[in-house]
Each structure stands twice: as structure tokens, then as C-alpha cells.
Amino acid sequence: MKSWLVIVWGVALAGANWGAKAAEIELDGTRLLVSGMLDGSAVQHFTEELESGKVRTVVFEDSLGGTAEAAGEYARAIRASGVDTEVKGQCHAACAYAFLAGREHRFGRGFHVNGLLIPVAARPRPEELASRWRGDEAQKTLAEFNVATYEPQAGSAPVERWQPDHGVLFTATPTLFGRVYNTFYCNGTQGRDTSRCELLPDADPYKLGVLTP
DSSP states (O other): OOOHHHHHHHHHHHHHHHOOBOOEEEEETTTTEESSBOSSHHHHHHHHHHTOOOSEEEEEEEOBOOOOOHHHHHHHHHHHHHHHEEEEEEEETTHHHHHSSSEEEEESSSSSSSSEEEEOSSOOOOHHHHHHHSHHHHHHHHHHHHHHHHHHHHEEEEOOOTTTEEEEEEEEEEETTTTEEEEEEEEETTTTTTSSSEEEETTOTTTTTTTTO
């Protein structure tokens, strides 16, 4: 099952990478659709839509990263408005932290492969996984992301430390018998070959608080 899952996920990720672009915001009824990189260019538009009171769910679709600063602004706006969040397709790094700020946070339904990549500095221990992304701990994780993203060098510009493919990857793959959920630790050296990521046992995203029922 693992090899088939990672092949499908890899194809989905490759397609998403080819279409990477700045964030785009679109209101669809009570759902606010966000796609592209969270680079800060659409933060004001995003915040204004949430402040209108019309939005009930923010849907992130194929958002493969962005800046730590933008992640914080999106997360604060989501938390202040009390809306739910949803992932459709891939949601990585900055997107993942914005997603965790939702009152309830879920994977979207349908026939697409969903993936949530949360950057971490090192392989998390089992006891860390149990509480790392629950409640206030999710905000602490965002603070860690801010620190881990840039490492100041004396007399030079900040250097990015976190690698785009490095983190804990939660996946949901549709099958004839329902969705199959898996969790992997990717050390950043595997690129798009997620078959080289380590499968983490006893890391159900619902039990860990990454997804809510």
C-alpha cells in the first residue's frame, strides 16, 4: 500500500509544483479559496474577506509554502475570525501553519490526494507528536518555524535553514474502501521521491490533533 500511495502523492505534488504561483483569493459562498504561495501579496485581501463575516471555511488548495511572516498573518486572521480550515490537494510549510489555526481543520473530500507537510527541525519523538499540534502548541510550532526558516549570519543576509521537503508529511489517499491516512518523516534529501520518507507508526492525524473529526 505504501509504494502505491507515495507514487500517487508524488505525481500530485509534481503537478502542483509546476503550477506554483503567488497566492490567489476567491470567495465562493461561505468558503474562501486560497491557492498558490503564501508570500504576503494577498494578506490584506484575505484579512478583509474574513472581517466581512461572510466566511465560514478557508480552503487551501495546492499551496506549497511561503514566508514565515505571511504564515503568521494568515494564522492570526484565521484565529481571530474563528473560521474552519480545509486542505484540498497539497498544503506545505507556511500553508500548514495557517491551516492549523482553524477552529476545526480537515482534509477535503473527493478523489484528490491530500497532503499536509509541517516543517520540523528534527525527527519528532513519539511523546512530542502526541501534543505538538494541539491548541496553543500549534502557535508555538509557528514560532519555531520563524526561527528555523532563517539563520542570521554575521555581516550577511539571513540564510534559509529549513528545506522545502523536510518535515512531517500527513497524507490522505482515496481508495475503493475509503481514505487511507499515513504519516511520514521526510528528512529533506528525498526530493519528490517520498518513498524514501520514513513511515511513522502510531501517528494518526486525528489522534494527534492535526485533523479534527
